[in-house]
Amino acid sequence: MKRYFITLLILAAGMVIPESIIAQQRYKIGVCDWMVLKRQKLGEFKLAKELGCDGLEMDMGGLGTRNSFDNKMRDPESVRVFTHMADSFGIEVGSVAMSGFYGQSFAKKESWRWLIQDCLNTMDVFGAKVAFLPLGGCGNDWPASPELRQQIVWRLHEAGEMAKARGKVIGIDTPLDAEGNIRLLDEIGSDGIKIFYKFQTAVENKQDIAKEIKTLGKDRICAIHASNTDGVWLRHDKAINMKKIKKALDATGWSGWLFVERSRDVNQVRNVKVNYGENVKYLKEILQ
Numbered sequence: 001m002k003r004y005f006i007t008l009l010i011l012a013a014g015m016v017i018p019e020s021i022i023a024q025q026r027y028k029i030g031v032c033d034w035m036v037l038k039r040q041k042l043g044e045f046k047l048a049k050e051l052g053c054d055g056l057e058m059d060m061g062g063l064g065t066r067n068s069f070d071n072k073m074r075d076p077e078s079v080r081v082f083t084h085m086a087d088s089f090g091i092e093v094g095s096v097a098m099s100g101f102y103g104q105s106f107a108k109k110e111s112w113r114w115l116i117q118d119c120l121n122t123m124d125v126f127g128a129k130v131a132f133l134p135l136g137g138c139g140n141d142w143p144a145s146p147e148l149r150q151q152i153v154w155r156l157h158e159a160g161e162m163a164k165a166r167g168k169v170i171g172i173d174t175p176l177d178a179e180g181n182i183r184l185l186d187e188i189g190s191d192g193i194k195i196f197y198k199f200q201t202a203v204e205n206k207q208d209i210a211k212e213i214k215t216l217g218k219d220r221i222c223a224i225h226a227s228n229t230d231g232v233w234l235r236h237d238k239a240i241n242m243k244k245i246k247k248a249l250d251a252t253g254w255s256g257w258l259f260v261e262r263s264r265d266v267n268q269v270r271n272v273k274v275n276y277g278e279n280v281k282y283l284k285e286i287l288q
Helices: 002-012 019-026 043-050 076-089 112-126 146-164 178-188 199-204 209-216 242-252 272-287
Strands: 027-032 055-059 092-097 130-134 169-173 193-198 221-225 256-260
Touching: 027 092, 027 272, 043 055, 043 076, 043 272, 055 256, 076 112, 092 112, 092 256, 112 130, 112 146, 130 193, 130 221, 146 169, 146 178, 146 193, 169 221, 178 193, 178 209, 193 199, 193 209, 199 209, 199 221, 209 242, 242 272, 256 272
Parallel strands: 027 055, 027 256, 055 092, 092 130, 130 169, 169 193, 193 221, 221 256
Antiparallel strands: none
8 A cells, every 4th residue: 555655656756667666566476374374463564574475365264064164254353453463563464264165165165155255354454455265175077077067157146246346366376277266257257356376377287377377368367376386486486487477467457466385395394484574576577
């Protein structure tokens, strides 16, 4: 928000905006709080600041086989303290994640509507416009199963309309390529559902990230998980060409949040500050 007002002042004064400021407005960098071991913990804002982030992606909390997320943001006092801490460190909540659906099927979870509602409420608290909904818990065969796919499409349409009514977007992660994702979005038929693009998913499915981004276009991607599975830092990952990816993003005119989820050095996987600090630094070198 601070950078936004600075830009307005520069425009009002008739000054030329430096390219660096334009890049910072276009691409914002954050980390996933559940992966830096700070899931809905007050320390996540201080840590994000120390890592050099613009913001973070806050998880809704554990789910497991329960009907509800372990979400602290239903408590008014927790909301007061967390929002104050976020403001104090100047850290935005760029996205709210429902990572519980990595392990639970969105197509079969009976409480799915309440879970979406709970997420939207939490987004309201922090002014977040984007949510993350992984479909990993649905298994690997749902795209080819007419019955399962139909159920997912119907539920996503309903969830998308819930999000759209509140000025928000739910981003999904699927194993489909760009053309497959475009067909899926057309089937869903809601502006409240877009693709939360994930580098790791693309690499695992042998997809060309830059080409896929260009095919999807800026209006179908709501946010990006800019990391691969654990092994090496992004800087050393031969499967991810960030300079080429930036050119693709620039070409589409896309802007938004990129969050680091993994890409930890396998030899020091528990060293949160070193792993995420290096990845955030590298993304900022390339993108900002």
